[in-house]
Amino acid sequence: MGKRYRNASYPHQNECDIVRRSRYLFWGFLPAGILIVLFFITPAIWGVYSSMTNMALVGKAARHLQFIGFQNYLKLITDSAFFTAIMNSVKYVVGGAIIGQFLLGLGLALLLEYTEKKGIKGGNVVYGFVMLAWLTPALVSGFEWGAMYDYYYGTLNNILKLLGLSKINWLGKTPMLAVIIANIWQGTAFSMMVFDSALKTIPVELYEAAKMDGASHWQSIRYITLPLIKNIAIIDLINITMVTFGVFLMIMAITNGGPGMKTTTLSLYAYRAAFENYRIGYGCSIAMVLLAINLIFGFTYLKVLKKIS
Numbered sequence: 001m002g003k004r005y006r007n008a009s010y011p012h013q014n015e016c017d018i019v020r021r022s023r024y025l026f027w028g029f030l031p032a033g034i035l036i037v038l039f040f041i042t043p044a045i046w047g048v049y050s051s052m053t054n055m056a057l058v059g060k061a062a063r064h065l066q067f068i069g070f071q072n073y074l075k076l077i078t079d080s081a082f083f084t085a086i087m088n089s090v091k092y093v094v095g096g097a098i099i100g101q102f103l104l105g106l107g108l109a110l111l112l113e114y115t116e117k118k119g120i121k122g123g124n125v126v127y128g129f130v131m132l133a134w135l136t137p138a139l140v141s142g143f144e145w146g147a148m149y150d151y152y153y154g155t156l157n158n159i160l161k162l163l164g165l166s167k168i169n170w171l172g173k174t175p176m177l178a179v180i181i182a183n184i185w186q187g188t189a190f191s192m193m194v195f196d197s198a199l200k201t202i203p204v205e206l207y208e209a210a211k212m213d214g215a216s217h218w219q220s221i222r223y224i225t226l227p228l229i230k231n232i233a234i235i236d237l238i239n240i241t242m243v244t245f246g247v248f249l250m251i252m253a254i255t256n257g258g259p260g261m262k263t264t265t266l267s268l269y270a271y272r273a274a275f276e277n278y279r280i281g282y283g284c285s286i287a288m289v290l291l292a293i294n295l296i297f298g299f300t301y302l303k304v305l306k307k308i309s
Contacts, residue, residue, distance in 0.1 A: 073285050143253050146171075190240065
């Protein structure tokens with residue numbers, strides 16, 4: 001009888017456990033949910049609304065706010081500068097983040113791991129210098145690189161002169177390459193740290209077994225390292241892509257989007273429209289397009305991650 005009673009009480013106990021866990025989850029995620037609402041959802045809603053108004057800082061629109069629907073977005077379609085900014089953003093992200101930060105960060109992490117296994121000293125020094133670049137504020141880095149790119153007195157051209165090579169007009173002829181190099185220099189440390197942490201989670205026994213089977217160092221990287229860190233790699237790509245899309249302080253400090261519009265990205269174009277031309281509504285519409293592009297990149301990466309997992 002007692003045994004039957006105890007067995008009959010199990011469903012009730014399970015229900016209590018489920019309710020208790022649900023309560024813990026609710027109170028655990030509540031602070032995060034509040035922060036998401038305050039700092040993401042609410043600004044996004046305000047941005048969508050503002051992009052459908054004639055909101056401005058000066059003029060009649062500053063006094064008489066009007067809801068104009070999709071007129072700002074229709075203007076974007078006929079704005080050639082907007083499409084130029086999109087192309088510049090794509091070049092900046094692909095060159096600076098996807099190819100530059102991602103690959104260089106992975107390469108540095110692999111190099112640091114290799115030197116550590118071989119007992120070669122100096123890895124910590126390299127790690128420190130790369131971290132120093134990452135810790136330097138973007139605006140300060142921009143001014144530093146602007147000075148380095150100076151045609152007459154810049155460090156880079158002085159080095160070329162010492163080597164007997166011709167000077168390069170970095171900011172006149174290759175401005176996009178100039179800002180991409182600066183972006184890679186500052187942002188690579190994050191990818192390096194992510195990959196360095198991921199590599200430390202791979203069991204050493206796997207490499208030892210592969211070595212006993214006659215696998216070379218590069219074969220171990222291809223068949224052991226890369227497959228095991230692919231999920232981390234996708235997460236890193238999502239992060240650096242979104243961050244780089246929104247960067248404009250460094251570009252502003254180095255080229256101010258010039259010459260012409262050769263280095264004007266979407267984030268910088270939105271800033272100019274809103275705070276230099278005082279068209280808040282139009283600037284918000286550009287920002288919403290930037291947000292949509294980031295979401296597309298994010299969902300694409302997550303879809304790829306789901307397929308390869």
